[in-house]
Amino acid sequence: MLKSMSTKGALTATTSVAALGLVALVILPKGGDVFDLPKSGPDSVEETTVAEPQRTETLDDRSQLEGDATASQNFGLGTNQDTDAAAGLRGQVASENAPVPTESLAEPVMEPAITATDSATVGQLSEQRSPQALTRQRVDQEIVQSESFVPSPSRDIVAPTEPNTEAFSNEAPNPLxxxxxxxxxxxxxxxxxxxxxxxxxxxxxxxxxxxxxxxxxxxxxxxxxxxxxxxxxxxxxxxxxxxxxxxxxxxxxxxxxxxxxxxAIDDRPPLNLVFLIDTSGSMGQPDKLPLLIQSFRLMVSELRPEDQVAIVTYAGSAGLVLEPTPASERDTILGALSRLSAGGSTAGQAGLQQAYSVAENMAEDGEVNRVILATDGDFNVGISDPEQLKTYIENKRESGTYLSVLGFGRGNLDDATMQTLAQNGNGTAAYIDTLSEAQKVLVDQLSGALFPxxxxxxxxxxxxxxxxxxxxxxxxxxxxxxxxxxxxxxxxxxxxxxxxxxxxxxxxxxxxxxxxxxxxLRYAEAPAxxxxxxxxxxxxxxxxxxxxxxxxxxxxxxxxxxxxxxxxxxxxxxxxxxxxxxxxxxxxxxxxxxxxxxxxxxxxxxxxxxxxxxxxxxxxxxxxxxx
Known part of the structure; x- marks a missing residue:
């Protein structure tokens, strides 16, 4: 909840809580250091900022109060919103008496929430607090006394973000x-x-x-x-x-x-599909696993009753989520998809091995067998070298099972690996950035994608x-x-x-x-x-x-x-x-x-x-x- 407030709103809430003697919550980075991230751009993500307060000189300066209101608006909340935020914080403490969820900055030092059942002030509880908490307590008490503050941009604390690790496979443009x-x-x-x-x-x-x-x-x-x-x-x-x-x-x-x-659709052979789905922690973003599940739901609706689907996941260790299941049992397949969640490291090689094993067991003469790998492109455990993956996939394609790759999300898209897998697996590579693109690739062009x-x-x-x-x-x-x-x-x-x-x-x-x-050329013969x-x-x-x-x-x-x-x-x-x-x-x-x-x-x-x-x-x- 604190994360969604502006700096002004969060500190106003803190002021109200301290005055009522209900709760004290302190979050400081280890060592009290203040750090900044690079400016936003194509390789960065949205920053989460918590600003330290500064005392103002006086309560009576009305122009200063107007400046406070302007600063509050610049941080995204007005005066009424600040009041609502404080009331919401008091209500949560009173009803649930639970710690407020926070995101880790750099393993912050976090004091437990303290509930006062009488009129004891925060100062009376200070002897149980850490030195950092005492420092913050004194600041809060001064804020209570002044009831006016302005955020200090120079004291912003910014949450660290994961670096952009995208890499693309290409060659220099063809020469003349x-x-x-x-x-x-x-x-x-x-x-x-x-x-x-x-x-x-x-x-x-x-x-x-x-x-x-x-x-x-x-x-x-x-x-x-x-x-x-x-x-x-x-x-x-x-x-x-x-x-x-x-x-x-x-x-x-x-x-x-x-x-x-x-x-004609009626003339195409039965289709055996193994969905090999990356459920590692990096797939938790909305444009990754959630979009992936929606995309496969569209595809399943296009399959015929004689087609089969199996689901293998990889995240730390590979697992068979769904045994080979006839496409006619649509609810069973969709239920298995809906239960997927992201978490763990990425062990792509183990997942590939199990997916090919399942596909080979599903194969029948005259049928089409395809493994569809869906991932954000990050293979950081197992065979991560493109050349080694190329050799592995080349050996497997001779069995008649082709491999296609669907990429989801941005930030760690490993284009080189995706290209290696698709090109050497006798399959195709597509990037799904919207549900409309999933409709195009997995519904409108389903036959072209799966039937060579x-x-x-x-x-x-x-x-x-x-x-x-x-x-x-x-x-x-x-x-x-x-x-x-x-x-x-x-x-x-x-x-x-x-x-x-x-x-x-x-x-x-x-x-x-x-x-x-x-x-x-001076000495070259002219073409006859x-x-x-x-x-x-x-x-x-x-x-x-x-x-x-x-x-x-x-x-x-x-x-x-x-x-x-x-x-x-x-x-x-x-x-x-x-x-x-x-x-x-x-x-x-x-x-x-x-x-x-x-x-x-x-x-x-x-x-x-x-x-x-x-x-x-x-x-x-x-x-x-x-x-």
Missing amino acids: KIASEEPVSTFSIDVDTASYSVLRSSLTNGYLPDPNSVRVEEMVNYFPYAYPAPDGDHPFSQTVTVTPTPWNDGTQLVHIGIQGELP IANDVKIQVEFNPAQIAEYRLIGYETRALRREDFNNDKVDAGEIGAGHSVTAIYEITPVGSDAVLTDT SDGSDELGFLKLRYKTPGEDTSQLIETPIIAGMGQANEDTRFATAIAGFGQLLRGTDYLGDWSYQDAITLANSAKGDDPYGYRAEAVTLMRLADSLSDN
């Missing part, structure tokens, strides 16, 4: 490549969306995101696009469009769009040096592959889920363009023209789930190929937005306002408001970048 020297670009597809949700959380909380948290491909792939559905033998279609670049008149953009097929239609999907583009002088891939820095990895079916790559779409964008500079940034109008050649490889041998799809890239539409323009706006947040040398004078204009013109059909929200985030970034 010279087509005559390095014509081939190879990478794994990526359907994760965590980066977009993280930057949204940052911007809506009033600060620009950490540049390392920005992965442009995850921003672009956050949005659904109306690419043509597959109509052949392959489980996905590919669409290529060549358009002008909005930030550079001398270059062009090559959009590669992939659209996965969406089987193509494994180890790789993209390779060979650019024609006779037509293209330079190129660069926008995003996918953490998904880069070696040229020889494309044909090596032992090399892992990303998965495409049912109904998923994937977009990749190259910026290319034609031969002879004024936008060419590099000089021709073969008379072809091909700008490049696109190749895709994928494996059908359960197969070990990949299949190949090939498509030439022709100048003027495809037609720009709202999808390609909006994807371009998001790609530009991501580069502005990340920092780049290739956008020239192109600005947030340019991204806003382009995105607004390409919102098109936006039934859930995702594109409108992106424009709002662009505006926030524009304003914050000026401060």
Whole structure:
């Protein structure tokens, strides 16, 4: 209760209590030291302040009393509120005679509450008090005598806070490549969306995101696009469009769009899910475990009767909270979720081991098995090294059980660990910052998140040096592959889920363009023209789930190929937005306002408001970048 009062209100309450002889409560830090935290910012949290009082010179100075009222208002309470606070404190002591709950500052010295049953003053009880309590008692008595005080900002005592330990996994932005020297670009597809949700959380909380948290491909792939559905033998279609670049008149953009097929719900196999839930002490905040429970409740409502759910938790030691249970027993599953609580250290490795063991026991031929890890990303006990976790997850995925990761909350988000787990577990990584995001990931896109239609999907583009002088891939820095990895079916790559779409964008500079940034080498031979109008050649490889041998799809890239539409323009706006947040040398004078204009013109059909929200985030970034 004291914590919710202003400084003035708390001390007014203390004055009233001392005068009535009802109770004396003293809280001082050990040694009486006064300390301050750094100023608030994106890496800090709200401070709790308890101010020491100072005596005033006189009771009769009415201007001083007016100054007291102003100071009280500055601390959030008026005179009436102070009186109410004091009355509330007296009422609590009289009715409950219990100590007032407090938060630990730095193991404060706390005197027990003392209840006086007669008219004895606080001074008569002082011989039972510590020296620190006696000091505070004398101050309280002086306050009673003066009945007027002002808070002293220089004497504020501020509660210590846990440091921000967030760390993000990223690589330097892709450099410009010279087509005559390095014509081939190879990478794994990526359907994760965590980066977009993280930057949204940052911007809506009033600060620009950490540049390392920005992965442009995850921003672009956050949005659904109306690419043509597959109509052949392959489980996905590919669409290529060549358009002008909005930030550079001398270059062009090559959009590669992939659209996965969406089987009918009745045709999908039974689903076995193990919820691996972090219930460590760090998960106690409202945007962590409480939001997690709400999110899984949404997901459970989408499961079919033949699906199964088990729940494993980890917090100090792993535990099986819910045995494999048919989704038809919804009340049993929701009851197990509602009983979860946060507390303990984080032992992620033990939880992973038990979750995989449960999943393997649930597995049946033809069924889909998935472990869904939900955490704030902090693995501080067990296998915490990303490389060791990578090896462990790689060994487990061969059993046919995939791993997806859902991140919750901010402050200790370990992005490197989350990315390692999801990428090597043949799963996806998403960050849940709102219940609306849970609806998108766990309800609207449930099939894509849990039912793979193509494994180890790789993209390779060979650019024609006779037509293209330079190129660069926008995003996918953490998904880069070696040229020889494309044909090596032992090399892992990303998965495409049912109904998923994937977009990749190259910026290319034609031969002879004024936008060419590099000089021709003195001793290099000029690329010979073969008379072809091909700008490049696109190749895709994928494996059908359960197969070990990949299949190949090939498509030439022709100048003027495809037609720009709202999808390609909006994807371009998001790609530009991501580069502005990340920092780049290739956008020239192109600005947030340019991204806003382009995105607004390409919102098109936006039934859930995702594109409108992106424009709002662009505006926030524009304003914050000026401060």
